[in-house]
Amino acid sequence: MTHYSDLEFLKLSRGQKIGYKTASFFRSIPIGIANFFKKIGLGIGKGCKAVGREIADIGRTFRDGDIHTKMSFFIMGWGNLARGQILRGLMFLLFEIVFIGYMVLTGGYWLSMLPTLGTKGPVKELDPILDVFVTKYYDNSFKILLYGVLTLFFIAAFIYTWRVNIKQNKLAEQILKSGKKLKSGREDLRSMVDDKFHKTLLALPMTGIIVFTVLPIVFMILVAFTNYDGTHDGYYSNLFTWVGLDNFNTLLGWSSGNKAYSAAFGEILTWTLIWAFFATFTNYFLGMMVAMLINKKGIRLKKVWRTVLVLTIAVPQFISLLYVSKMFAKNGLINQGLMSLGWITQALPFWEDATWARITVILINIWIGIPYLMLITTGILMNIPQDLYESARIDGANAWQQYSKITLPYMLFVTGPYLLTSFTGNMNNFNVIYLLTGGAPTNPAASTAAGSVGYTDLLITWLFKITTGAESKYYMASVVGIMVFVVVALISLVVYSAMPSIKNEEDFQ
Amino acid sequence: MSTLSSTERTAKRHMGINTSRRISNTAAYTVLILISIIWLVPFVFIVLQSFRVESTWQVGYVIPQKWGLDNYANLFKTDFPRWYLNTFIAAVATAVLQTVIVLCMSYTLSRFRFKMRKPLMRFMLILGMFPGMLTMIILYRVLKDLGMTQANAVPGLILVYIASSGMGYYVSKGFFDTIPKSLDEAARVDGATRFQVLKKIILPLSKPIVIYTILTAFMGPWGDFVFARYISFGTSSGMNVAVGLYNWLNRDQIANNYTMFCAGGVLVAVPVTLLFMCLQRYYVEGVTGGAVKG
Known part of the structure; x- marks a missing residue:
C-alpha cells in the first residue's frame, strides 16, 4: 500500500480518503502488536542486563568492602549497627530474623508442598476411643497454594531488602571515606516526611493493593491451572491439584471432545463485544447530542434540564435498574398498561425473546448512560474555541458541516482515551446486565454443560454464574477471567496505538 | 427607494x-x-407505587387506588433496618478511609518524581484490566477464615472496598496536576518539608477533589451488589440494601414484596440523592476533569 504525504492526502477524493484511512488503521494493528512484543523483548533483554549488572555490583561490593560490609552479607544490618545507624540496623536485623523464622517454621513447608498441592486428603478413620468412624483432615490445598504464593512474595521481598542492605553499606563506606557524617536515626525519621515522603504516602495504598489485588490475582491465575471447584475445595471434600492447560483447552476447545464450553464462550464473547460497542457509542453520540441541545443558544432553564438527567446518577443504580427491569417484565407495568389500553393483546417479550432482550438492555443502558456523557461532554463542548465556528459560518458551513468538521473531530480527539476506558468498562458492566436480565433469556444450545448461559450474558456475568452456580467451577471462572483480561488488553493495545490523541498530540493545541 | x-x-x-x-x-x-x-x-412511578395499599403485586396502572404508609410500616417488620444500618456503616467507613488512600496515592503520583513512578502506573493500569470479581473467590475464603463473612460481613466488606481503592487515583491525580508546582517549590525554598507542603498548601486548595472523592466513596457501597452478596452469602443480617432488596424481587417473593421494594428503594434513594444533589457541583467538576485527562 502506498503511503501519502499530508498534501497528497488532501488531493484524494472523499471515497479514497476514507479507504486510505481505514486501510491505514488496519495496517496499524499488526504493527502495533508487533511493536508491543518488540518492546516486551527489549524489556526482557534490558531486565537481564540489569540483573547481570546488579550481580556484578554485589560481587564488587563484597570484594572491596571492609569487614562490616562483608558481615552485612550474612547478617543484615550489621554494617549499619557498626557504623552507628542503630535504627536502620535494627530494622534490617529484625526483618532477617522474621524472615528466617518464618521460613523455618512454616514457609519451607508451604513451598515444599506447592508442586503437589497436598497429597493426603480427608480420610475416614476409626477413632480408637469412641470406636466410630470420623473424618480426619490432613493437607489443605487452598492454604498450600495461598501461603505458597505468599512465601514466594516474601522471598522476593527478602532478596530486595538484602540488596538494599548491601547497597547502603557500600554507600555508607563511601560517605565515611569522604569524611562526611552518616544520617542519624532522627534524620531518617525526618526524611520520612520530607524527601522520602512519597514512600510514606504510598505505603498504605500499596499494601492494600498488593494484599487484596495482586496476591488474589496471582492466586486466581494459578487456580486456572488446577481443578479447584465445589467438589475439590482442597480441604473438606477433596484436594485439588495441578492440571496443566486442561481448563484452557475446555474453554477454547482446541482438542477437547466436549465443545460445550467453547461454544458458549464464542457466543458470549461475540455478544459482549457487540454490547460494548453499542453501549459505548449510542451513549456517546446521544449524550453529546443532549449536551448540545442543552447548550444551544436561546434555551433557558439549562440547570433544570441538567438536574433532571443527573437524578439518574444520584439514585443508586440497583434501585433504578431493578425497578425498570420489573417494569418491562411479562406482567410488568408496561405490558399490563398497554394491554389495558388495548394497544396490544399479548405481552411483549421484552425479556423472553433473545433479540428483544438484547435491544431492550441497550435501550435501557442509554437511559442509564446519557447523563454521564451529558456531564462529560458539556464541559468539553464549551471549551471548543468559538472562532472556529465563526470562521466556518463565514465560509458558509451549515450546521451539519460544523458538527462533522469541528465538533466531532475535536470531541473524538479529546475523549479518545475516555471512549477506550468506557468500551472496556462496558465489557465488564456487570450491574446493568445482571440486575436487568440476570442473563436471561436462557440460551438452551449453549447451556448444556456450561451451566446456565443466557443470550444477554456477558463474560463477566458468566464468570459470576460459574462461581456461584451449583458446581462452583472456580477453575473455569478463573479461565474466563483471564480471557476477559486478554481481550481487554488486546483491544486497549490496538486502539491505543491507533489513537490520534496519542499519535498527533499537537493537532488541537 | x-x-x-x-x-x-x-x-x-x-x-x-x-x-x-x-x-x-x-x-x-x-x-x-x-x-x-x-x-x-x-422515579415518579416508584414513589407512587410505594404508597399503594390495595395490592402488593405489579398492576397495570400507576396511581394507587388506595393510598397509605403500610409498605413503609411493613419495612420495619423485616430485616430492612439492619440492611440499612449495615450499608450506612460501610458507606461512612469507606468514605473516610478510601478518601485518605486515594488522596495519598494520587498526590504522590502527581507531585513526586521517583524512579518507580512510571512502572507503577503502568502496572496498575494492567492490573485494572483483570475483572475485580475474579478476586472474590479467594477473598471470600480468606475473610471467612478471619470470621468476617455472613453475619459479620460489614467489616469484611469495608476491607474489600477500601483495600484496592488506591487504583482509582486517576481523577484526583488529574486535579493535583493542575495545581502549579511553583507553589510547592516556593514553600520548599522557604524550608518547608514535603509534609508541610501537603498540609499547608495543597490540602486547602483541594476542597473540590476531597469532596468529590468522599462523595463517590460514600455512594459506592449503596450500589454494590456483587461483593455484598457474595460475602454475606445468604445470611440476612449481613446483607446490604442492594442484596436484601434484590432478593425481594425473586420469583417466589415478588408477589408479596413488590410494593415494599418500592418503599425501601425510596428510603434508600432519598437521602443519597439529596446528598448528591447538594454536592452536585463537585461531582460534575470531577467527572469532567477525569474524562478529559483520561
Whole structure:
C-alpha cells in the first residue's frame, strides 16, 4: 500500500480518503502488536542486563568492602549497627530474623508442598476411643497454594531488602571515606516526611493493593491451572491439584471432545463485544447530542434540564435498574398498561425473546448512560474555541458541516482515551446486565454443560454464574477471567496505538 | 427607494432568522421535555407505587387506588433496618478511609518524581484490566477464615472496598496536576518539608477533589451488589440494601414484596440523592476533569 504525504492526502477524493484511512488503521494493528512484543523483548533483554549488572555490583561490593560490609552479607544490618545507624540496623536485623523464622517454621513447608498441592486428603478413620468412624483432615490445598504464593512474595521481598542492605553499606563506606557524617536515626525519621515522603504516602495504598489485588490475582491465575471447584475445595471434600492447560483447552476447545464450553464462550464473547460497542457509542453520540441541545443558544432553564438527567446518577443504580427491569417484565407495568389500553393483546417479550432482550438492555443502558456523557461532554463542548465556528459560518458551513468538521473531530480527539476506558468498562458492566436480565433469556444450545448461559450474558456475568452456580467451577471462572483480561488488553493495545490523541498530540493545541 | 428596499430586505432576513430560530428552539424544547419525562417517569412511578395499599403485586396502572404508609410500616417488620444500618456503616467507613488512600496515592503520583513512578502506573493500569470479581473467590475464603463473612460481613466488606481503592487515583491525580508546582517549590525554598507542603498548601486548595472523592466513596457501597452478596452469602443480617432488596424481587417473593421494594428503594434513594444533589457541583467538576485527562 502506498503511503501519502499530508498534501497528497488532501488531493484524494472523499471515497479514497476514507479507504486510505481505514486501510491505514488496519495496517496499524499488526504493527502495533508487533511493536508491543518488540518492546516486551527489549524489556526482557534490558531486565537481564540489569540483573547481570546488579550481580556484578554485589560481587564488587563484597570484594572491596571492609569487614562490616562483608558481615552485612550474612547478617543484615550489621554494617549499619557498626557504623552507628542503630535504627536502620535494627530494622534490617529484625526483618532477617522474621524472615528466617518464618521460613523455618512454616514457609519451607508451604513451598515444599506447592508442586503437589497436598497429597493426603480427608480420610475416614476409626477413632480408637469412641470406636466410630470420623473424618480426619490432613493437607489443605487452598492454604498450600495461598501461603505458597505468599512465601514466594516474601522471598522476593527478602532478596530486595538484602540488596538494599548491601547497597547502603557500600554507600555508607563511601560517605565515611569522604569524611562526611552518616544520617542519624532522627534524620531518617525526618526524611520520612520530607524527601522520602512519597514512600510514606504510598505505603498504605500499596499494601492494600498488593494484599487484596495482586496476591488474589496471582492466586486466581494459578487456580486456572488446577481443578479447584465445589467438589475439590482442597480441604473438606477433596484436594485439588495441578492440571496443566486442561481448563484452557475446555474453554477454547482446541482438542477437547466436549465443545460445550467453547461454544458458549464464542457466543458470549461475540455478544459482549457487540454490547460494548453499542453501549459505548449510542451513549456517546446521544449524550453529546443532549449536551448540545442543552447548550444551544436561546434555551433557558439549562440547570433544570441538567438536574433532571443527573437524578439518574444520584439514585443508586440497583434501585433504578431493578425497578425498570420489573417494569418491562411479562406482567410488568408496561405490558399490563398497554394491554389495558388495548394497544396490544399479548405481552411483549421484552425479556423472553433473545433479540428483544438484547435491544431492550441497550435501550435501557442509554437511559442509564446519557447523563454521564451529558456531564462529560458539556464541559468539553464549551471549551471548543468559538472562532472556529465563526470562521466556518463565514465560509458558509451549515450546521451539519460544523458538527462533522469541528465538533466531532475535536470531541473524538479529546475523549479518545475516555471512549477506550468506557468500551472496556462496558465489557465488564456487570450491574446493568445482571440486575436487568440476570442473563436471561436462557440460551438452551449453549447451556448444556456450561451451566446456565443466557443470550444477554456477558463474560463477566458468566464468570459470576460459574462461581456461584451449583458446581462452583472456580477453575473455569478463573479461565474466563483471564480471557476477559486478554481481550481487554488486546483491544486497549490496538486502539491505543491507533489513537490520534496519542499519535498527533499537537493537532488541537 | 433603493436604500429603503435594502433595509426592508435586512428586516425580512432578520425575521427569517428569528422565525427559524424560534422553530428550532421549539423543537429543542419539545425534545428536552420529552427527555425529562422519560428520565423522570420511573422515579415518579416508584414513589407512587410505594404508597399503594390495595395490592402488593405489579398492576397495570400507576396511581394507587388506595393510598397509605403500610409498605413503609411493613419495612420495619423485616430485616430492612439492619440492611440499612449495615450499608450506612460501610458507606461512612469507606468514605473516610478510601478518601485518605486515594488522596495519598494520587498526590504522590502527581507531585513526586521517583524512579518507580512510571512502572507503577503502568502496572496498575494492567492490573485494572483483570475483572475485580475474579478476586472474590479467594477473598471470600480468606475473610471467612478471619470470621468476617455472613453475619459479620460489614467489616469484611469495608476491607474489600477500601483495600484496592488506591487504583482509582486517576481523577484526583488529574486535579493535583493542575495545581502549579511553583507553589510547592516556593514553600520548599522557604524550608518547608514535603509534609508541610501537603498540609499547608495543597490540602486547602483541594476542597473540590476531597469532596468529590468522599462523595463517590460514600455512594459506592449503596450500589454494590456483587461483593455484598457474595460475602454475606445468604445470611440476612449481613446483607446490604442492594442484596436484601434484590432478593425481594425473586420469583417466589415478588408477589408479596413488590410494593415494599418500592418503599425501601425510596428510603434508600432519598437521602443519597439529596446528598448528591447538594454536592452536585463537585461531582460534575470531577467527572469532567477525569474524562478529559483520561
